[in-house]
Amino acid sequence: MSLDAEQKDRMxxxxxxxxxxxxxxxxxxRPTIVLVATLAVCYVIWARRAEWPPAKNIMGIYAVAVVxxxxxxxxxxxxxxxxxxxxxxxxxxxxxxxxxxxxFAWLIVFLIAGFGLVRGRRGAYLIAMFLAxxxxxxxxxxxxxxxxxxxxxxxxxxxGVLALGxxxxxxxxxxxxxxxxTPPGATPPPPTPDERRARA
Numbered sequence: 530m531s532l533d534a535e536q537k538d539r540m541x542x543x544x545x546x547x548x549x550x551x552x553x554x555x556x557x558x559r560p561t562i563v564l565v566a567t568l569a570v571c572y573v574i575w576a577r578r579a580e581w582p583p584a585k586n587i588m589g590i591y592a593v594a595v596v597x598x599x600x601x602x603x604x605x606x607x608x609x610x611x612x613x614x615x616x617x618x619x620x621x622x623x624x625x626x627x628x629x630x631x632x633f634a635w636l637i638v639f640l641i642a643g644f645g646l647v648r649g650r651r652g653a654y655l656i657a658m659f660l661a662x663x664x665x666x667x668x669x670x671x672x673x674x675x676x677x678x679x680x681x682x683x684x685x686x687x688x689g690v691l692a693l694g695x696x697x698x699x700x701x702x703x704x705x706x707x708x709x710x711t712p713p714g715a716t717p718p719p720p721t722p723d724e725r726r727a728r729a
Contacts, residue, residue: 539576542652546572557631560618563671567663575655580707584646587657587702591646594660594695595639601668601688602632608684617675635664657703665696 550565605611611628615621623631639660645653672689676682 535579538651542572542576542655546655553631556627557623558615558618558620560615560620562618563667564663567667568659571655571659571662575658581651581654582702582705582707584649586705587699588643588646590695590699590702591643591657591660594665594692594699595636595643597688597692597695598636598639598660598664601685601692602629602636604688605685610684613684614675639664654703657699661696661700661703665692665699669693669696 546568550568553561553565553568606625606629611623611625613622615623638656642653642656642660646657669689669692672683672686673693676686
């Protein structure tokens with residue numbers, strides 16, 4: 530990908546991420562502030578990298594992470610997470626319809642990104658990273674913290690722990706830099722954009 534193409538890619542992603550952050554805050558309110566901040570941080574990390582591991586290295590665990598999110602949504606819905614979580618931030622409870630619409634929208638984004646990974650779309654790695662960190666690691670840690678705060682079970686805690694484990698593996702796979710192996714006697718490949726930036 531040329532420098533101009535990379536710049537255009539980053540600008541388009543910035544627009545989509547910015548729009549998503551605004552929509553999330555407007556529709557779901559303060560309880561999603563950590564989610565919004567995580568999405569913004571994931572964009573910054575993504576924008577600074579040009580090289581990503583092959584999709585085949587992450588597709589398996591990515592698919593598992595999406596399935597875990599589906600199970601997590603089911604647990605949260607059946608245990609009333611949407612009623613008890615917003616008041617933690619001093620906000621009114623969400624309606625079941627708003628909660629489900631929000632989560633189904635993200636599941637659709639995750640599925641589309643999965644196809645993007647298969648096709649080698651760079652932007653799909655941003656979504657994979659957000660699924661790993663926001664939907665997995667921070668989500669799981671948040672449920673553990675809320676359960677400790679409550680002194681017992683907090684809606685979504687069981688699959689939240691599962692999301693933490695799967696998200697950690699996915700984050701490792703996504704953030705692992707691809708390694709180029711040069712056969713003996715062969716000319717080493719030119720440095721990647723990330724390597725050129727590190728040497729500058």
